[in-house]
Amino acid sequence: xxxxxIGNGNFVxxxxxxxxxxxQHKLRQLGILPGDCIRVVRQAPFGGPFLLEVGGREIALxxxxxxxxxxxxxxxxxx
Amino acid sequence: xxFVLIGQPNCGKSTLFNQVAGYKAETGNFSGTTVTYTASxxxxxxxxxxxxxxxxxxxxxxxxxxxxxxxRYLASNPVDVIINVVDATHLTQxxxxxxxxxxxQRPMVIALNMLDEAARIGLEIDGPRLxxxxxxxxxxxxxxxxxxxxxLFVSALRIxxxxxxxxxxxxxxxxxEAVSSIVAGLDGNSLLSPDALAIKLLEEDPQVVEMIxxxxxxxxxxxxxxxxxxxxxxxxxxxxxxxxxxHGLAGNLVREVVKQGERRVTxxxxxxxxxxxxxxxxxxxxxxxLLFFEVIYGLGSALxxxxxxxxxxxxxxxxxxxxxxSLIAQVLVGSLQGVAGGVAIxxxxxxxxxxxxxxxxxxxxxxxxxxxxxxxxxxxxxxxxAVVPFILGYGCNVPAVMSTRLLEERRDRFxxxxxxxxxxxxxxxxxxxxxxxxxxxxxxxxxIYIFNLFVIALTGKIISSLLPEDSPGLIxxxxxxxxxxxxxxxxxxxxxxxxxxxxxxxxxxxxxxxLAILNYYDFADWFNLIIRPITWALGLPGEVGVPLxxxxxxxxxxxxxxxxxxxxxxFASALSPVQMITFTVFVVFYVPCLAxxxxxxxxxxxxxxxxxxxxxxxxxxxxxxAARVVALLVx
Numbered sequence: 001x002x003x004x005x006i007g008n009g010n011f012v013x014x015x016x017x018x019x020x021x022x023x024q025h026k027l028r029q030l031g032i033l034p035g036d037c038i039r040v041v042r043q044a045p046f047g048g049p050f051l052l053e054v055g056g057r058e059i060a061l062x063x064x065x066x067x068x069x070x071x072x073x074x075x076x077x078x079x
Numbered sequence: 080x081x082f083v084l085i086g087q088p089n090c091g092k093s094t095l096f097n098q099v100a101g102y103k104a105e106t107g108n109f110s111g112t113t114v115t116y117t118a119s120x121x122x123x124x125x126x127x128x129x130x131x132x133x134x135x136x137x138x139x140x141x142x143x144x145x146x147x148x149x150x151r152y153l154a155s156n157p158v159d160v161i162i163n164v165v166d167a168t169h170l171t172q173x174x175x176x177x178x179x180x181x182x183x184q185r186p187m188v189i190a191l192n193m194l195d196e197a198a199r200i201g202l203e204i205d206g207p208r209l210x211x212x213x214x215x216x217x218x219x220x221x222x223x224x225x226x227x228x229x230x231l232f233v234s235a236l237r238i239x240x241x242x243x244x245x246x247x248x249x250x251x252x253x254x255x256e257a258v259s260s261i262v263a264g265l266d267g268n269s270l271l272s273p274d275a276l277a278i279k280l281l282e283e284d285p286q287v288v289e290m291i292x293x294x295x296x297x298x299x300x301x302x303x304x305x306x307x308x309x310x311x312x313x314x315x316x317x318x319x320x321x322x323x324x325x326h327g328l329a330g331n332l333v334r335e336v337v338k339q340g341e342r343r344v345t346x347x348x349x350x351x352x353x354x355x356x357x358x359x360x361x362x363x364x365x366x367x368x369l370l371f372f373e374v375i376y377g378l379g380s381a382l383x384x385x386x387x388x389x390x391x392x393x394x395x396x397x398x399x400x401x402x403x404x405s406l407i408a409q410v411l412v413g414s415l416q417g418v419a420g421g422v423a424i425x426x427x428x429x430x431x432x433x434x435x436x437x438x439x440x441x442x443x444x445x446x447x448x449x450x451x452x453x454x455x456x457x458x459x460x461x462x463x464x465a466v467v468p469f470i471l472g473y474g475c476n477v478p479a480v481m482s483t484r485l486l487e488e489r490r491d492r493f494x495x496x497x498x499x500x501x502x503x504x505x506x507x508x509x510x511x512x513x514x515x516x517x518x519x520x521x522x523x524x525x526x527i528y529i530f531n532l533f534v535i536a537l538t539g540k541i542i543s544s545l546l547p548e549d550s551p552g553l554i555x556x557x558x559x560x561x562x563x564x565x566x567x568x569x570x571x572x573x574x575x576x577x578x579x580x581x582x583x584x585x586x587x588x589x590x591x592x593x594l595a596i597l598n599y600y601d602f603a604d605w606f607n608l609i610i611r612p613i614t615w616a617l618g619l620p621g622e623v624g625v626p627l628x629x630x631x632x633x634x635x636x637x638x639x640x641x642x643x644x645x646x647x648x649x650f651a652s653a654l655s656p657v658q659m660i661t662f663t664v665f666v667v668f669y670v671p672c673l674a675x676x677x678x679x680x681x682x683x684x685x686x687x688x689x690x691x692x693x694x695x696x697x698x699x700x701x702x703x704x705a706a707r708v709v710a711l712l713v714x
Contacts, residue, residue: 021318022142025140025142026487027554028319028323029138029142030137031137042351044450046455048452049450049553049555051355051557055169055172057557058557059556060553062553063552065552065553
């Protein structure tokens with residue numbers, strides 16, 4: 001599953017990335033690594049970004065990036 | 080003795096720096112306010128210490144120009160103590176960088192900042208335990224209120240004097256084996272510790288790989304072997320192993336030292352359900368922006384009229400005294416007009432604008448605007464981070480162009496800078512209102528603003544289709560809302576106004592003097608002739624040539640000089656309504672002012688500056704031509 005398909009308010013666990021080194025580097029820097037738990041907080045209209053909660057912080061990610069984050073639906077805690 | 084402040088974006092480094100050095104570094108409640116380093120000398124317990132504020136970075140392996148500054152600085156400058164500023168509310172994230180800094184094995188102290196915020200959200204942090212686990216002094220800090228600042232620096236001084244070296248935290252055995260095998264190939268001739276170099280090599284940091292490839296090619300061979308072994312053992316690319324290890328360790332540390340107490344839901348938690356609402360969010364944005372500009376315009380024009388009248392009286396006095404014919408009299412009157420332009424036309428709008436902007440920055444609203452506008456910005460080929468240059472552009476194009484450093488890709492920086500220079504700044508607002516709104520009514524002035532937005536969108540579309548997109552899209556941390564203090568907001572506004580007074584104002588005065596001299600020797604006709612082809616094609620009188628050329632110095636100048644050039648006190652007697660519209664549209668788009676050109680050159684280089692300047696002339700010409708045709712048809 002891809003993060004792009006996840007609806008607001010759901011918790012998911014990151015299982016991997018489907019993208020180049022540069023994008024992965026950026027995401028890992030921000031503390032989004034495989035095994036981490038993410039909550040989708042909200043989505044902006046007009047094809048705008050996702051707002052995620054990761055480790056107690058909020059991060060906005062464009063949809064093109066959200067499409068490259070592989071996740072699984074699971075019970076987890078995002079802090 | 081030299082201290083460096085290192086920490087993640089928006090952890091309060093610059094706030095701490097300003098507490099001890101006076102307001103010298105820009106601050107704001109979003110990532111990337113500090114894009115280059117600032118240094119200052121301060122006195123700690125009678126000793127002079129240099130404190131360096133480095134740009135925030137998530138890790139030493141940076142991905143944008145601002146982030147790469149930290150490792151470059153550490154590799155090329157001796158540092159006595161690293162002050163690692165950590166945001167206590169996001170400890171897991173912050174400790175990742177702390178572990179990375181420990182690899183450097185330099186004297187270090189951890190400043191646990193924003194402890195008041197942490198307490199507010201119910202976090203209990205066991206500082207002594209953290210200190211014991213990391214083997215580094217941990218000091219409590221609330222930089223925004225100045226709490227703990229003194230103790231932090233006194234303790235840093237002691238650590239620096241005793242040169243206490245911390246031990247780095249050990250990683251898993253396979254990783255440590257890889258590190259020591261690479262270290263065997265290094266020659267130890269660097270400001271960075273051998274262990275740190277080996278780890279940076281494993282992380283494929285381009286700066287370090289380049290450095291070592293020349294200095295110790297042996298290590299590169301050893302690296303290849305270690306990398307293969309790690310990859311086999313871990314089943315993931317070696318480049319990510321160290322980062323994952325630090326992330327895991329930081330997570331374990333946090334579970335050990337942080338207790339999550341009861342969390343009270345406060346107004347800050349509810350704000351986003353209004354400000355980021357799919358419909359309400361845009362309504363709020365619209366109202367906030369409208370209110371913002373209403374206040375600026377209301378305050379500005381209320382101040383401008385009496386100030387201008389005051390200067391007209393002084394000018395009349397001066398002419399009555401010295402006469403109007405001598406060169407000295409004309410130069411004096413010219414410089415007085417330059418002073419008046421700064422005091423009466425620019426500052427009345429600049430002051431409320433900068434105060435309002437500072438407020439929005441410190442509250443943390445700007446990243447929310449980026450979130451809301453990202454989808455729409457994509458349609459002109461940009462992502463939401465470019466909203467910041469856009470909003471800033473309405474005040475002044477100079478900070479707008481500077482803020483493009485927040486963008487990672489050069490293509491995005493070029494595009495955002497080019498479009499930001501098309502945004503009508505406060506100076507151009509004076510031309511639009513002084514000419515079009517005053518003589519033809521506010522509706523036509525509004526029409527010019529809407530036409531401007533349309534042209535910007537079209538230009539963005541065209542440039543982005545010519546330059547292939549390679550940016551991965553928006554990645555932006557959303558800071559929590561903070562209540563700004565009056566002190567930081569006014570200090571920040573004053574810091575920026577000072578910049579205008581020192582850098583821009585002298586140009587305004589000089590420009591007015593040069594104009595007085597030109598007029599005295601009747602050189603004006605030569606200038607008019609140079610751009611006669613353009614003024615002729617746009618159906619404008621030849622005399623507007625000088626005002627247009629001098630408008631490059633400062634945009635208000637083109638309106639002030641137009642009166643002089645046409646030799647009238649009432650524009651309606653010399654220009655038709657269509658000519659007023661054509662002239663104004665041309666002024667709104669053509670070549671950004673000298674200060675903007677200078678900053679374009681600094682940020683993007685000579686070639687791109689000339690490219691953007693040329694582009695704006697073409698856009699201005701065709702924009703004005705289109706406006707003329709439409710105006711002729713309608714009026």
